[in-house]
Amino acid sequence: xxxxxxxxxxxxxxxxxxxxxxxxxxxxxxxxxxxxxxxxxxxxxxxxxxxxxxxxxxxxxxxxxxxxxxxxxxxxxxxxxxxxxxxxxxxxxxxxxxxxxxxxxxxxxxxxxxxxxxxxxxxxxxxxxxxxxxxxxxxxxxxxxxxxxxxxxxxxxxxxxxxxxxxxxxxxxxxxxxxxxxxxxxxxxxxxxxxxxxxxxxxxxxxxxxxxxxxxxxxxxxxxxxxxxxxxxxxxxxxxxxxxxxxxxxxxxxxxxxxxxxxxxxxxxxxxxxxxxxxxxxxxxxxxxxxxxxxxxxxxxxxxxxxxxxxxxxxxxxxxxxxxxxxxxxxxxxxxxxxxxxxxxxxxxxxxxxxxxxxxxxxxxxxxxxxxxxxxxxxxxxxxxxxxxxxxxxxxxxxxxxxxxxxxxxxxxxxxxxxxxxxxxxxxxxxxxxxxxxxxxxx
Amino acid sequence: xxxxxxxxxxxxxxxxxxxxxxxxxxxxxxxxxxxxxxxxxxxxxxxxxxxxxxxxxxxxxxxxxxxxxxxxxxxxxxxxxxxxxxxxxxxxxxxxxxxxxxxxxxxxxxxxxxxxxxxxxxxxxxxxxxxxxxxxxxxxxxxxxxxxxxxxxxxxxxxxxxxxxxxxxxxxxxxxxxxxxxxxxxxxxxxxxxxxxxxxxxxxxxxxxxxxxxxxxxxxxxxxxxxxxxxxxxxxxxxxxxxxxxxxxxxxx
Ligand SMILES: Nc1ncnc2c1ncn2[C@@H]1O[C@H](COP(=O)(O)OP(=O)(O)OP(=O)(O)O)[C@@H](O)[C@H]1O
Ligand SMILES: [Mg+2]
Numbered sequence: 080x081x082x083x084x085x086x087x088x089x090x091x092x093x094x095x096x097x098x099x100x101x102x103x104x105x106x107x108x109x110x111x112x113x114x115x116x117x118x119x120x121x122x123x124x125x126x127x128x129x130x131x132x133x134x135x136x137x138x139x140x141x142x143x144x145x146x147x148x149x150x151x152x153x154x155x156x157x158x159x160x161x162x163x164x165x166x167x168x169x170x171x172x173x174x175x176x177x178x179x180x181x182x183x184x185x186x187x188x189x190x191x192x193x194x195x196x197x198x199x200x201x202x203x204x205x206x207x208x209x210x211x212x213x214x215x216x217x218x219x220x221x222x223x224x225x226x227x228x229x230x231x232x233x234x235x236x237x238x239x240x241x242x243x244x245x246x247x248x249x250x251x252x253x254x255x256x257x258x259x260x261x262x263x264x265x266x267x268x269x270x271x272x273x274x275x276x277x278x279x280x281x282x283x284x285x286x287x288x289x290x291x292x293x294x295x296x297x298x299x300x301x302x303x304x305x306x307x308x309x310x311x312x313x314x315x316x317x318x319x320x321x322x323x324x325x326x327x328x329x330x331x332x333x334x335x336x337x338x339x340x341x342x343x344x345x346x347x348x349x350x351x352x353x354x355x356x357x358x359x360x361x362x363x364x365x366x367x368x369x370x371x372x373x374x375x376x377x378x379x380x381x382x383x384x385x386x387x388x389x390x391x392x393x394x395x396x397x398x399x400x401x402x403x404x405x406x407x408x409x410x411x412x413x414x415x416x417x418x419x420x421x422x423x424x425x426x427x428x429x430x431x432x433x434x435x436x437x438x439x440x441x442x443x444x445x446x447x448x449x450x451x452x453x454x455x456x457x458x459x460x461x462x463x464x465x466x467x468x469x470x471x472x473x474x475x476x477x478x479x480x481x482x483x484x485x486x487x488x489x490x491x492x493x494x495x496x497x498x499x500x501x502x503x504x505x506x507x508x509x510x511x512x513x514x515x516x517x518x519x520x521x522x
Numbered sequence: 523x524x525x526x527x528x529x530x531x532x533x534x535x536x537x538x539x540x541x542x543x544x545x546x547x548x549x550x551x552x553x554x555x556x557x558x559x560x561x562x563x564x565x566x567x568x569x570x571x572x573x574x575x576x577x578x579x580x581x582x583x584x585x586x587x588x589x590x591x592x593x594x595x596x597x598x599x600x601x602x603x604x605x606x607x608x609x610x611x612x613x614x615x616x617x618x619x620x621x622x623x624x625x626x627x628x629x630x631x632x633x634x635x636x637x638x639x640x641x642x643x644x645x646x647x648x649x650x651x652x653x654x655x656x657x658x659x660x661x662x663x664x665x666x667x668x669x670x671x672x673x674x675x676x677x678x679x680x681x682x683x684x685x686x687x688x689x690x691x692x693x694x695x696x697x698x699x700x701x702x703x704x705x706x707x708x709x710x711x712x713x714x715x716x717x718x719x720x721x722x723x724x725x726x727x728x729x730x731x732x733x734x735x736x737x738x739x740x741x742x743x744x745x746x747x748x749x750x751x752x753x754x755x756x757x758x759x760x761x762x763x764x765x766x767x768x769x770x771x772x773x774x775x
Contacts, residue, residue, distance in 0.1 A: 459573070464610040464664075465620070467570045468680065469598035469628035478623070482614025482663075489614070 081115055084136045085221070088258055089114065091142065094227040100200045106208055110223035117214040126215035129402040129434050130344055130373040135316060140258035140288050142225065147173030147259075150251045154178070156280045157247050159308065161495030164242030165189055167230050170249045171287065172259025174228050178247075186238025186271070192229035192262055203231065206264045206294045209322075218318045218344075222260045222292040229262035229291075232275070236268035236298070243274040243306075250281035250289065250315050263293040267301040267329075274304040279339060281312030286341075289317040297329035299353060304332045306491070310503065311339035313368065320346040327353030327382070334488055335362035335374075336500060338507045343372040351378070351385035351413075363392040363487035365507045366399035366431075373402040376420075380413040380443070387417075392484050393424040395431035396509055405452070406438040413443040422452040425483055427476075427509060457483075477508045484508075523548045523719055524589075524688060529580035531561075531568050538564045540744035541580070546688070549716040553730055553755060554723045556741035557763050562723045563607050565741070566692045570604035571597050584688070598624075599631035601687030605677035605694045607723075612664040617676070618646070620664050621683055628684065649682040653709050670697040678709045685713070690721045695729040707732030727759040740766055 081089055093107035119136050120127045144150070150170055157168055157178060167189070168178035174191045181189060195203060211219045234240055248261065267273050277293075289311070297303055303323075311317055317340045323331050337343060349358050364372045378387050393401045407418045418441075424433040435452040457479050465475035484504050491497045524546040531539035538561045546552055556562055568575045569582065571594035582589040589597060612620070626636040637645070650657065653675055665673050674694050681689050691710070695703055710720065710733050722733060730738070730752060738755045740748040740763070748754065748766050757765070 458610075460610050461612050463570075463572050463594060464606070464612065465624070466594040467572075467598060467604055467606075468620075468624035468684065469595050469631070470620075470624050471595050471627060472593075474623065474627065478615055478620075479612070482612065485614045 081118055084119060084138060084140070084258075085114065087139050088142050088221065088225065094225050102204060103200055103207055106210060107224050109210060110220040113212070113214075114217060114220045114224060117217065119217050120215050124215050126375065130371065135288065135342065138256070138288075141255040142258065144171040144173065144253050144257050144259065146253065147171040148175070150253065152178070152249055152251045152282065156249060156282070159245060159276060159278055159496070160499040161493045161497075162243055162245050162276055164245060166245040166247060167191075168247045168249065169228070169261060170251050171253060171257055172228065172261060172289070182242075184240055184242065186235045187240050187273070188231070188233040189244065190231050192231050192264070193227055195231045196227070203264060206266075206296070207262075209294065216320070218290050219292050219320045222262060222290050222320075226260035226262035226292065229264070231264045232273070233266040234268050234271040234273050234301075237270045238268065239272040240274070243276055245276045245278060247278045247280065248289065248291065249279075250285050250287045250312055252282050252285040253287070256286045256288070258288040258290065261289070261291045263291065265293070265295045265303065267295070267297045267303050269298040270300045271298070272302040275306070277305065277307045279309045279311040279317065281315050281339065283312050284314055285312055286314050286316070289315065291317075291319040293319070293321045295321065295323040295331065297323065297325045297331055297356070299326040300328040301326070302330045302332070305334070307333070307335040308500070308503075309335070309337045309339050309343065311343075313339060313341055313370065315340050316342040318344045321348070323349045323358070325349070325351050325353060325356035325358065327355060329353060329356045331358045333358075333360045333362070334491060335360065336487060336503070337362070337364035337372050337374065338366075338503065340372070341370060343370075344375070345373070346375045346377070348377040349379070349387070351380045351387065351416075352382055354382045355384045356382065357385065358387040358389075360387070360389045360391070361487045361490065362390075363394070363484045363504075364401055364403075365394040365484060365504060366401055367396040367507065368399060369397070370399045372400075373404075375404040376406060378407045378418070380407070380409040380416040380418065382413055384415040385413060385417075387419065389420040390486055391422045392486055393422070393433050393435070394427060394480060394484060394508070395424070395433050396427040398428070398430045400431070401433040403433070403435045403452070404438070405436070407440070407448070407450075409441045409443045409446050409448070411442040414445050416443060416446050418446065418448040420450050423483070424452075424454040425480060426454060426456060427480065473509065477505065480508045481505055523585060525583045527581050527583075529568070529582065530578045531564055532576040532578050533564060533574065537578075538744055539568070542741070542745045544739065544746060546719045546721060548687075548719055550737065551714070551720045551722060551733060551735045553735040553738045553752075554721060554741050555725065555738065555755065555758055560741045561744045562741050563692055566604050566607075566690045566723065569597075569602060569690055570594060595627065596631065598684070598686075599628045603681050603684060603686030603689045605674075605681060605689065605691040607692040607696070609665050609673040609677055611666045611668075613666050615664050617662055617664050618660045621646070621680065624680075625684060645683060649679060652682060652712055653679050654705050655679055671699060671702045674698055675702060675706060678706050682709055682713060687717065688719050688721070689713075690723070692723045693725065694722075695724050695726060703729065704732060727755040730755050742766065
């Protein structure tokens with residue numbers, strides 16, 4: 080039997096919404112059985128080598144927030160400068176129509192998962208019948224068992240949606256600590272295009288455990304620009320699994336900023352399933368205090384002439400711990416593929432730690448592949464250059480660190496958004512002003 | 523203005539400067555020549571405050587202050603500027619942003635008002651014109667992808683903008699084409715001023731045709747072994763550094 084973390088969550092069995100569909104109930108029951116059988120992965124599971132589930136495994140969270148529908152939340156928290164368009168807001172795992180902005184955009188269907196589950200669950204069978212047979216995917220199983228809400232976005236073939244869709248996933252302080260689940264499905268039709276922002280925020284002080292499972296389907300020649308801004312409360316825990324399936328000629332362009340949460344795990348699995356499909360990822364994590372962030376990429380080239388281009392940066396200060404695992408597999412038959420991964424990391428303190436593991440497996444011919452990962456400190460030469468021009472050491476450090484992080488978002492064309500991200504990063508980095516005032520000249 | 527007395531400097535456990543003395547007054551231009559590895563860049567780095575240079579003996583007094591006590595950014599604010607022999611590329615830091623941050627950090631330290639972006643840009647335009655630098659370089663990251671010559675001109679541009687009291691130019695002429703050399707010299711000459719001094723490190727007497735020095739020194743084996751006026755540079759060009767060693771030997775005999 081399950082104990083600790085899983086026990087209160089599984090006590091009531093599977094979620095009931097939509098369970099009138101036999102297949103859905105079956106999928107959920109199967110996931111439940113697997114979860115009861117395997118529990119949470121232990122330290123010997125390779126996928127959880129650097130991220131221990133011991134502490135979380137001992138905590139007990141409530142399954143849902145009875146007041147999620149009405150909890151007041153600071154509206155400023157939900158805004159993202161430069162992003163104006165349809166907005167979907169979830170607070171503590173519950174959909175908030177009152178905070179959302181649902182505009183009628185031709186070519187795009189935008190609904191809550193619970194709504195689709197009520198009306199036409201079978202239309203999501205392709206996505207919801209996904210099962211997770213690896214014990215390492217315990218949280219995806221948990222999500223399968225429990226998630227009763229989330230978002231469904233379907234873009235019709237050929238529709239090119241202009242306004243970016245802003246998905247806000249917020250945590251609010253509640254009487255109890257919660258483990259909430261969200262299931263998100265994005266289906267981008269043939270030749271269609273969508274811009275999506277996945278935005279995590281939270282009120283400080285709450286210690287909820289969030290669990291998001293997202294599935295992205297990019298049909299032939301579709302394009303999805305996905306910006307993830309994970310700026311959750313530094314007291315919260317968050318785990319996400321993002322799965323993308325790309326058909327021929329499809330293009331997934333991702334930008335990921337990870338600065339929030341006390342404990343964070345993100346699994347990003349991308350399958351380049353159709354010829355010439357392409358995945359571009361720029362990302363950065365910047366951690367401080369005792370934050371722990373684990374980003375795990377699993378990229379599979381399954382078709383010819385597919386490409387991935389991945390550049391990630393990591394910064395850890397104080398006692399923070401970062402983990403980056405970048406695995407690329409070029410399957411046999413995926414000839415002519417191009418796989419590029421670069422991961423550079425910066426340690427700003429002696430007690431911070433970053434573990435990076437690039438893994439490249441090639442089973443095809445005529446593959447172009449490059450892989451690189453480093454962990455280092457700020458360049459002393461650059462630091463001296465800035466200081467020799469009059470810039471104080473703390474400001475010089477934060478300038479260089481910000482510059483280091485910028486590769487994750489400097490290609491974002493929206494200037495207002497880019498400047499906001501700049502400020503967000505800068506705010507997270509060791510601060511300029513106080514440090515400099517301690518130098519001799521001002522005493 | 524600057525008095526270096528019997529300076530001994532050790533780098534990575536090796537004695538590089540071994541009793542170097544030099545006096546530079548306001549308004550003067552001093553050229554320093556000398557063989558590779560003699561310690562010329564070491565001198566520049568020590569004056570600018572780079573870490574890893576251990577002063578084992580001697581002193582450097584700058585406008586009455588002990589220069590060696592100051593942090594690099596404090597020296598900059600006090601008017602010391604080093605044009606690097608190898609300017610550093612800093613990807614991700616915009617050149618304009620960097621220059622404004624530097625200028626304002628110096629001004630703040632000196633208790634002067636910071637420049638707003640309009641005032642700053644006006645100043646940039648004036649200085650750009652003198653150096654015939656392309657505007658475009660300002661929008662790029664600091665030195666990133668700059669050609670060798672562009673980097674050197676960018677150093678002089680920074681000098682023009684920051685208006686230091688003492689500018690140390692470390693082989694700013696190396697790698698410049700003839701036109702660029704003239705522009706750099708024009709940039710320096712435009713800044714010559716009774717209140718400002720230059721220390722020009724070079725291997726080529728040609729630069730000194732354009733930037734005419736008041737004094738020429740030869741730095742060899744960690745000290746100044748010969749000083750003279752600009753004709754010394756011509757003699758060195760003709761006879762090479764061995765000529766000094768031979769002359770010393772002859773003098774000793
Ligand atoms: N960081 C260092 N570690 C070890 N040796 C050093 C270091 N920096 C300088 N040196 C040594 O100190 C000596 C003087 O170097 P410096 O760069 O000052 O010479 P220089 O006169 O500028 O030569 P050049 O004309 O080639 O530029 C050289 O032998 C050099 O190898
Ligand atoms: Mg040198």
